[in-house]
Amino acid sequence: MLDAVVAGEGSLADRIDASLWRIELPEIDTEVAEQAVASFVAADEVLVERMTKQGRRSFDARKAVAFIAVTEESGAPSGTAAARCAIIDLVVRQVTPAVRPDDVMSGLRVVAGLEPPVPPRVTRLAQGSLTSQGEIVDPLNADREDAPIGGR
Numbered sequence: 001m002l003d004a005v006v007a008g009e010g011s012l013a014d015r016i017d018a019s020l021w022r023i024e025l026p027e028i029d030t031e032v033a034e035q036a037v038a039s040f041v042a043a044d045e046v047l048v049e050r051m052t053k054q055g056r057r058s059f060d061a062r063k064a065v066a067f068i069a070v071t072e073e074s075g076a077p078s079g080t081a082a083a084r085c086a087i088i089d090l091v092v093r094q095v096t097p098a099v100r101p102d103d104v105m106s107g108l109r110v111v112a113g114l115e116p117p118v119p120p121r122v123t124r125l126a127q128g129s130l131t132s133q134g135e136i137v138d139p140l141n142a143d144r145e146d147a148p149i150g151g152r
Contacts, residue, residue, distance in 0.1 A: 017130050020089070020127070021125065022090075022123045022125055023087070023101055023104075024123075025088065026116075028117075029084055033088060036108045040062065040104075040108055043111050045060045046111055048061045048107050049106075061107040063095065066092065066130060068089070070088055070089075093130065
């Protein structure tokens with residue numbers, strides 16, 4: 001354990017309103033991913049469908065996306081030997097219904113025909129409160145004290 005915080009009132013879930021994701025797309029050229037992301041960003045609405053507990057549901061995946069961009073990083077994703085790999089960084093707001101990275105991938109398919117030949121590797125990098133500058137901050141920052149645990 002590296003850190004611990006005594007949380008104040010309210011649930012942790014109430015303090016989280018966005019997540020930062022990295023989507024690695026092996027065998028996809030960066031330029032192809034950039035074109036798909038540009039089409040996604042340019043769209044006012046990107047309707048996707050998903051099976052929910054209430055049945056098949058259609059919803060706007062674009063509305064929940066606060067940020068999406070192809071990063072400058074390239075090369076093989078973690079644990080693979082692929083020569084090409086586009087990487088998309090994505091910030092998604094917590095909305096109802098929840099928009100997941102696979103919903104955004106479905107949206108990229110809808111607006112740009114992006115069909116990865118192999119499954120993407122998706123990693124959540126952070127979750128917390130979304131600032132007006134578009135950054136995600138630790139939901140427990142308000143509860144942190146400068147003093148180390150145990151008063152040392």
